[in-house]
Amino acid sequence: MTDAAHAHSHDDHSHGDHGHHAPPSGMMRWLTTTNHKDIGSLYLWFALIMLFTAGSMALLIRAELFQPGLQLTNPDFFNQLTTMHGLIMIFGVIMPAFSGFANWQIPLMLGAPDMAFPRMNNWAFWILPVAAILLMGSFLLPGGAVAGGWTMYPPLFIQGGISYDLTILAVHIMGLSSIMGSINIITTVLNMRAPGLTLMKMPLFCWTWLITAYLLIATMPVLAGAVTMLLTDRNFGTSFFNAAGGGDPVMFQHIFWFFAHPEVYILILPAFGIVSSIIPTFARKPLFGYASMVYATASIAILSFIVWAHHMFSVGMPAAAQLFFMFSTMLIAVPTGVKVFNWVATMWKGSMTFETPMLFAIAFVCLFTIGGFSGLVLAIAPVDIQLHDTYYVVAHFHYVLVSGALFSIFAGIYYWLPKWSGHMYDETLGKWHFWLSVIGMNIVFFPMHFLGLAGMPRRIPDYALQFTEFNQIATYGAFIFGFSQLIFLVVVLKAARGGVRATDRVWEGAEGLEWTLPSPAPYHTFETAPVVK
Amino acid sequence: MSGGNAKTLSKLVVVTLLMFGFGFALVPFYYKICEATGINSGAEQSLVKNTQVDTSRWVTLEFDANTNAGLPWQFKPLQNRLKVHPGQLVQVEYEVVNTSDQPVVGQAVPSYGPARAAAFFKKIECFCFTPQTLAAGERRRMPVLFVLDSAMDRDVHTVTLSYTFFDVGTKARVSGEQRGVPHG
Numbered sequence: 133m134t135d136a137a138h139a140h141s142h143d144d145h146s147h148g149d150h151g152h153h154a155p156p157s158g159m160m161r162w163l164t165t166t167n168h169k170d171i172g173s174l175y176l177w178f179a180l181i182m183l184f185t186a187g188s189m190a191l192l193i194r195a196e197l198f199q200p201g202l203q204l205t206n207p208d209f210f211n212q213l214t215t216m217h218g219l220i221m222i223f224g225v226i227m228p229a230f231s232g233f234a235n236w237q238i239p240l241m242l243g244a245p246d247m248a249f250p251r252m253n254n255w256a257f258w259i260l261p262v263a264a265i266l267l268m269g270s271f272l273l274p275g276g277a278v279a280g281g282w283t284m285y286p287p288l289f290i291q292g293g294i295s296y297d298l299t300i301l302a303v304h305i306m307g308l309s310s311i312m313g314s315i316n317i318i319t320t321v322l323n324m325r326a327p328g329l330t331l332m333k334m335p336l337f338c339w340t341w342l343i344t345a346y347l348l349i350a351t352m353p354v355l356a357g358a359v360t361m362l363l364t365d366r367n368f369g370t371s372f373f374n375a376a377g378g379g380d381p382v383m384f385q386h387i388f389w390f391f392a393h394p395e396v397y398i399l400i401l402p403a404f405g406i407v408s409s410i411i412p413t414f415a416r417k418p419l420f421g422y423a424s425m426v427y428a429t430a431s432i433a434i435l436s437f438i439v440w441a442h443h444m445f446s447v448g449m450p451a452a453a454q455l456f457f458m459f460s461t462m463l464i465a466v467p468t469g470v471k472v473f474n475w476v477a478t479m480w481k482g483s484m485t486f487e488t489p490m491l492f493a494i495a496f497v498c499l500f501t502i503g504g505f506s507g508l509v510l511a512i513a514p515v516d517i518q519l520h521d522t523y524y525v526v527a528h529f530h531y532v533l534v535s536g537a538l539f540s541i542f543a544g545i546y547y548w549l550p551k552w553s554g555h556m557y558d559e560t561l562g563k564w565h566f567w568l569s570v571i572g573m574n575i576v577f578f579p580m581h582f583l584g585l586a587g588m589p590r591r592i593p594d595y596a597l598q599f600t601e602f603n604q605i606a607t608y609g610a611f612i613f614g615f616s617q618l619i620f621l622v623v624v625l626k627a628a629r630g631g632v633r634a635t636d637r638v639w640e641g642a643e644g645l646e647w648t649l650p651s652p653a654p655y656h657t658f659e660t661a662p663v664v665k
Numbered sequence: 666m667s668g669g670n671a672k673t674l675s676k677l678v679v680v681t682l683l684m685f686g687f688g689f690a691l692v693p694f695y696y697k698i699c700e701a702t703g704i705n706s707g708a709e710q711s712l713v714k715n716t717q718v719d720t721s722r723w724v725t726l727e728f729d730a731n732t733n734a735g736l737p738w739q740f741k742p743l744q745n746r747l748k749v750h751p752g753q754l755v756q757v758e759y760e761v762v763n764t765s766d767q768p769v770v771g772q773a774v775p776s777y778g779p780a781r782a783a784a785f786f787k788k789i790e791c792f793c794f795t796p797q798t799l800a801a802g803e804r805r806r807m808p809v810l811f812v813l814d815s816a817m818d819r820d821v822h823t824v825t826l827s828y829t830f831f832d833v834g835t836k837a838r839v840s841g842e843q844r845g846v847p848h849g
Contacts, residue, residue, distance in 0.1 A: 197849060248670045248673075248674075249674065250668070299826040309786075311681055313678045314677075315674060315678070318673065318677060319670050319673040319674060319677070322673060323669045323670050323673060349677055349680055349681050349684065350680070350684050351684070352681075352684075353681050353682070353683075353684035353685035353687070353688060354684055354685070354687060355688075356685055356688070357685050357686075357687075357689050357691075358688055360688075361689075361692075372692060380695070380696075383692065383695045385693070386692050386695060387692075387695075390691065391688075416751020448704075449704070450702055450704060464756075516788075536688075
């Protein structure tokens with residue numbers, strides 16, 4: 133009893149303290165902030181700016197590909213565009229956006245006052261713009277930006293100019309940022325849950341991010357090692373990958389994909405978490421098969437470590453290895469299928485309504501599944517050798533990364549923005565954004581399946597005449613999709629500035645600790661941990 | 666609570682550092698795997714594959730060796746017959762012994778049976794290109810490196826290569842290869 137009274141008076145004292153500590157105003161507030169909500173917003177704004185940057189590059193690529201021959205770019209600049217588009221979309225858009233969601237939502241969902249290491253959190257964000265400057269600045273250097281593909285394969289990446297060194301340093305920095313963010317997330321989830329909130333009661337978003345964070349600390353250091361070897365090959369006379377000195381460029385591909393295959397799950401597991409939060413809300417039913425969702429997520433993560441060489445069937449390996457990587461890759465379809473069926477079962481006989489977050493979540497389930505199926509096709513080694521480096525691969529990974537990862541980010545923003553800003557977004561504009569995005573996205577990427585099957589290679593600015601029609605269709609779609617993102621920008625800006633006040637619960641069917649808070653969520657929340665029964 | 670966080674932090678930092686090291690450990694691991702599975706070895710890749718070999722047929726080669734009367738040498742092939750594919754690089758050896766007590770110079774002259782096979786018998790290295798000087802009692806092994814051209818008629822199944830050594834005294838006969846070289 134006395135303990136409780138003591139704790140209570142201590143709480144009062146700390147509340148009083150916070151009253152005197154208004155955040156500094158202007159730029160310093162954002163530079164020095166250690167508040168998880170501020171840092172979450174910073175990540176999301178950064179991702180949005182990068183989305184428009186790398187998206188503009190994609191539009192330039194599609195404009196060049198509108199006709200065969202060279203119109204707008206030369207081949208070297210075209211390769212710079214494809215390389216930078218890939219690097220920025222992965223490391224500058226999808227990953228920071230998911231980190232933004234993690235920073236905003238994980239403490240709110242767990243009933244924690246903040247992330248475990250707020251100052252490290254500040255660093256994890258603020259080194260990202262430095263990496264972005266290194267990457268983007270290399271466009272201005274002699275020789276232009278990196279043009280060797282986002283996969284950074286030697287020998288091209290050993291031979292290039294100064295911008296290749298800058299890109300390697302940028303990858304180091306972005307990796308360090310992800311590792312710091314991941315350590316923060318793991319520690320927060322493991323140690324700072326509200327009393328009574330056991331691991332198996334956590335919202336699935338926390339589970340998927342916990343597993344993602346483990347993947348990140350297991351694989352980001354391997355990428356750091358690989359690019360360090362590139363750096364020493366370039367500058368310090370080592371020959372890890374330099375064939376002239378006895379090295380092996382194929383070894384880079386093995387080390388790189390050992391990182392990069394788990395990376396593709398890093399880019400999709402948090403999306404699974406977001407969608408698993410949204411579908412139950414708008415189906416007004418609890419998530420079907422919660423435990424199986426957790427185990428499926430963990431299975432995908434574990435399997436992701438033993439499938440990497442399916443990216444390299446065409447570089448040559450023994451038949452036994454091809455069979456192993458082919459079947460282990462196909463095995464991933466099982467836990468992924470469990471997830472898709474669980475989402476469908478959650479919607480089954482639910483009292484569904486179709487607000488914008490739910491529309492994006494349903495589009496995610498349908499279109500991500502298409503991307504998953506084309507992934508299964510590519511997993512078949514003999515088929516992959518035919519389709520390797522064609523537009524079929526481009527179609528596949530854009531279905532999982534655009535209509536998968538990016539659509540889940542849109543869904544999550546529409547879902548939680550009222551809680552974050554305190555204002556409802558404009559539902560009409562949101563629906564316009566959704567329909568234009570989903571139609572535009574399919575017009576861009578669906579024809580690419582046919583282009584790939586017909587043999588059009590990726591990363592080349594020119595193409596044979598018979599590919600013209602499908603390329604023109606894709607380019608029309610790209611401009612519809614690209615410009616409809618301006619609607620999203622308007623929606624976010626409008627909701628950030630004002631609008632209809634959101635209720636505390638926001639959505640009729642919403643469940644979870646974050647909805648017990650007022651809207652907008654106060655600057656400091658859960659300073660006294662809530663008790664979860 | 667913060668004590669627990671610091672403990673988790675240090676564990677995760679250790680994992681991060683270990684995985685950084687693991688990235689580098691993959692380098693020797695990669696070469697071990699390549700060695701164990703016998704793939705990607707440098708020696709195999711540098712072997713030039715002869716794509717001219719006609720593996721669809723075999724030709725039997727017979728080797729014969731004679732010495733012209735008066736040459737005090739013993740001369741014999743180390744193999745009497747060999748089955749080869751046309752286009753295949755073949756090396757055979759002959760042995761020669763000078764049985765006299767003074768140095769002798771000999772010149773080998775080849776002949777072929779059937780004679781039309783001669784045009785397809787492409788020698789790369791042969792002791793018959795130059796006169797051979799053997800010291801008294803000297804024993805020597807001499808190679809012939811050749812390719813049987815795969816353009817040779819398909820109805821030729823056996824080719825006989827016969828060498829005869831002639832005594833050219835102490836003065837070397839000018840061989841075909843040496844013609845045109847001015848003598849001093």
